[in-house]
Amino acid sequence: MSVxxxxxxxxxxxxxxxxxxxxxxxxxxxxxxxxxxxxxxVQFKKLxxxxxxxxxxxxxxxxxxxxxxxYIRTLSKELPPSVLHTSSPPTHLTIIGCGEISxxxxxxxxxxxDILGTDTHFTIYCDPSRKLYAKLGMLSNMSTAPDGKKPGxxxxxxxxxxxxxLKNAVMSGADAIKGGHPAQNxxxxxxxxxxxxxxxxxxxxxDHAEVEELxxxxxxx
Numbered sequence: 001m002s003v004x005x006x007x008x009x010x011x012x013x014x015x016x017x018x019x020x021x022x023x024x025x026x027x028x029x030x031x032x033x034x035x036x037x038x039x040x041x042v043q044f045k046k047l048x049x050x051x052x053x054x055x056x057x058x059x060x061x062x063x064x065x066x067x068x069x070x071y072i073r074t075l076s077k078e079l080p081p082s083v084l085h086t087s088s089p090p091t092h093l094t095i096i097g098c099g100e101i102s103x104x105x106x107x108x109x110x111x112x113x114d115i116l117g118t119d120t121h122f123t124i125y126c127d128p129s130r131k132l133y134a135k136l137g138m139l140s141n142m143s144t145a146p147d148g149k150k151p152g153x154x155x156x157x158x159x160x161x162x163x164x165x166l167k168n169a170v171m172s173g174a175d176a177i178k179g180g181h182p183a184q185n186x187x188x189x190x191x192x193x194x195x196x197x198x199x200x201x202x203x204x205x206x207d208h209a210e211v212e213e214l215x216x217x218x219x220x221x
């Protein structure tokens with residue numbers, strides 16, 4: 001089985017997990033809508049179409065996933081807006097989750113506020129129908145890394161992340177059932193001047209692109 005290796009970086013991930021969707025599939029995906037925390041809906045293509053620079057779109061799992069929270073905290077530290085917006089070309093990072101609208105504010109607080117400050121944060125949208133996830137070929141499973149290797153972005157143990165996920169869900173009250181489907185995985189997409197140039201789908205629950213790979217893809221190393 002071939003593995004991904006290109007000008008956008010190297011990885012031991014099977015090539016199909018980096019395969020770009022067809023032009024028709026991407027066009028259809030672009031017509032689907034996501035919503036922000038205020039309920040304002042926008043077509044997916046508006047997040048990257050007709051915009052200069054680079055648009056990095058990170059699809060997380062559900063809004064109570066401890067693994068994804070670790071990932072967003074790591075991105076907040078390693079790739080904050082102060083770095084991305086001043087890169088060449090400048091990059092804007094957007095997060096999309098598969099839950100509903102109401103958990104978004106608390107998710108931002110848990111993953112960004114302590115690091116970036118309450119007035120500076122990545123934009124977060126949601127796709128509770130998961131139609132966009134499905135259209136882009138993202139997987140649904142509850143498996144972990146088959147080799148047992150812990151990705152660099154995870155700062156907690158598996159048990160700590162499970163415990164954290166359950167605690168955050170319980171403390172959210174009515175939002176506990178609005179975080180999103182627990183088996184839905186995500187991925188990362190990079191658009192340059194409106195064109196999709198790189199895409200990695202998660203194979204399991206611990207398979208976001210490592211920060212070093214993102215830095216290579218973004219041209220920061």
